Amino acid sequence: MPEPRRRDAAATREALLGAARDLISRHGVEGTSTRDIATAAGVNQTLVYRYFGSKEKLITEAIDNSGTTGEKIIAETPLDELPRALLEHILDASAARRTNSYSALLSSTNDDTLRELVRGKLEKAFTVGLAARLAGPDAALRAELVIALLSGIALLRDKLGTKAISAAGREEIAAHVERMCAPLLRG
Amino acid sequence: MPEPRRRDAAATREALLGAARDLISRHGVEGTSTRDIATAAGVNQTLVYRYFGSKEKLITEAIDNSGTTGEKIIAETPLDELPRALLEHILDASAARRTNSYSALLSSTNDDTLRELVRGKLEKAFTVGLAARLAGPDAALRAELVIALLSGIALLRDKLGTKAISAAGREEIAAHVERMCAPLLRG
DNA sequence: CACGTAAGTAGTCAGTTGTTGACTTACTCC
DNA sequence: GGAGTAAGTCAACAACTGACTACTTACGTG
Numbered sequence: 001m002p003e004p005r006r007r008d009a010a011a012t013r014e015a016l017l018g019a020a021r022d023l024i025s026r027h028g029v030e031g032t033s034t035r036d037i038a039t040a041a042g043v044n045q046t047l048v049y050r051y052f053g054s055k056e057k058l059i060t061e062a063i064d065n066s067g068t069t070g071e072k073i074i075a076e077t078p079l080d081e082l083p084r085a086l087l088e089h090i091l092d093a094s095a096a097r098r099t100n101s102y103s104a105l106l107s108s109t110n111d112d113t114l115r116e117l118v119r120g121k122l123e124k125a126f127t128v129g130l131a132a133r134l135a136g137p138d139a140a141l142r143a144e145l146v147i148a149l150l151s152g153i154a155l156l157r158d159k160l161g162t163k164a165i166s167a168a169g170r171e172e173i174a175a176h177v178e179r180m181c182a183p184l185l186r187g
Numbered sequence: 188m189p190e191p192r193r194r195d196a197a198a199t200r201e202a203l204l205g206a207a208r209d210l211i212s213r214h215g216v217e218g219t220s221t222r223d224i225a226t227a228a229g230v231n232q233t234l235v236y237r238y239f240g241s242k243e244k245l246i247t248e249a250i251d252n253s254g255t256t257g258e259k260i261i262a263e264t265p266l267d268e269l270p271r272a273l274l275e276h277i278l279d280a281s282a283a284r285r286t287n288s289y290s291a292l293l294s295s296t297n298d299d300t301l302r303e304l305v306r307g308k309l310e311k312a313f314t315v316g317l318a319a320r321l322a323g324p325d326a327a328l329r330a331e332l333v334i335a336l337l338s339g340i341a342l343l344r345d346k347l348g349t350k351a352i353s354a355a356g357r358e359e360i361a362a363h364v365e366r367m368c369a370p371l372l373r374g
Numbered sequence: 375c376a377c378g379t380a381a382g383t384a385g386t387c388a389g390t391t392g393t394t395g396a397c398t399t400a401c402t403c404c
Numbered sequence: 405g406g407a408g409t410a411a412g413t414c415a416a417c418a419a420c421t422g423a424c425t426a427c428t429t430a431c432g433t434g
Contacts, residue, residue: 152339
């Protein structure tokens with residue numbers, strides 16, 4: 001018989017959050033049930049409701065408090081090194097299957113509330129953070145185009161597994177990304 | 188009382204396909220049930236199984252035989268006008284809520300079979316079609332980076348509704364896209 | 375050492391999903 | 405006009421989902 005679980009509320013909460021992040025990054029929000037999450041966390045399903053109240057609140061918290069959104073990178077990296085740094089940040093995150101803004105973005109829920117959350121996080125980090133560092137008009141649009149490119153790369157690489165992008169070395173991709181972003185970074 | 192439905196197998200099939208395309212482009216594959224589709228088509232739900240055998244086969248056919256994948260555009264448009272032409276193609280399609288490769292890509296299913304299908308269509312159109320027109324090494328990768336950018340734009344604009352990209356005029360976006368793609372199109 | 379409370383569990387409910395089988399009805403061809 | 409078949413309908417299934425209630429047990433405090 002299964003030995004009774006050690007009682008540790010904080011650890012249980014964290015286990016649920018971690019399992020949720022892992023599963024939704026692989027199977028999407030609607031492809032992940034509360035039972036899946038609880039099982040992966042080694043925890044009773046009811047505890048989802050004890051600690052979070054609802055599936056949506058669990059998912060929301062899992063996405064919201066997940067790793068860095070890259071805001072630090074955006075604020076501190078020299079402008080001309082930024083595209084490369086952001087690319088690496090994205091590729092690392094998806095490799096580690098950590099759910100950050102990007103992979104959450106790719107898990108592409110149909111839940112409006114969650115989409116709003118992801119949009120908000122993304123805009124806070126990029127449209128505001130990056131645009132502030134860009135000179136000239138159109139700064140917000142250009143900032144979003146940078147993240148559009150990076151999101152597209154993550155989508156093709158991690159979600160679809162498209163041949164060329166999946167096979168390419170990080171360095172190759174980075175070189176092209178730099179050249180693509182250069183005209184955006186100049187005012 | 189509801190007047191009995193006219194009997195027309197071909198029309199019913201087509202109605203189901205059309206409704207499927209419309210609904211999955213808005214709510215995603217797993218967010219759309221066979222009952223939703225049938226209701227939208229004004230048809231009995233079980234006819235999904237008479238005509239297609241399973242939900243997956245219906246969705247597969249809906250995505251597979253859906254509009255142009257842009258292959259014609261890729262084959263015939265002068266290289267330097269291509270980014271703009273493709274961008275307009277994508278934006279038009281999502282505006283008309285036609286399910287083409289791009290919006291299917293964005294509906295981002297967790298079903299492996301469907302992902303394979305979308306990947307195949309995309310690669311057929313881009314990695315092959317576009318890469319063939321690019322000189323120099325790396326052609327396949329550069330082709331996929333073009334579609335990555337366009338996919339990212341569609342994702343942010345249609346799925347997330349990010350502020351700057353949603354508000355920007357088509358012409359503004361096109362101008363930036365051209366500048367971003369230019370280094371990729373040159374060998 | 376009690377003992378109250380927080381942590382964990384079992385069982386279940388109502389709703390939805392994909393799917394199936396048996397039924398009825400309309401239309402076509404002889 | 406009557407049979408045969410294709411088209412459409414109905415009711416129900418088993419599995420799964422998010423959610424809830426009632427019960428049991430571990431553990432720190434007094």
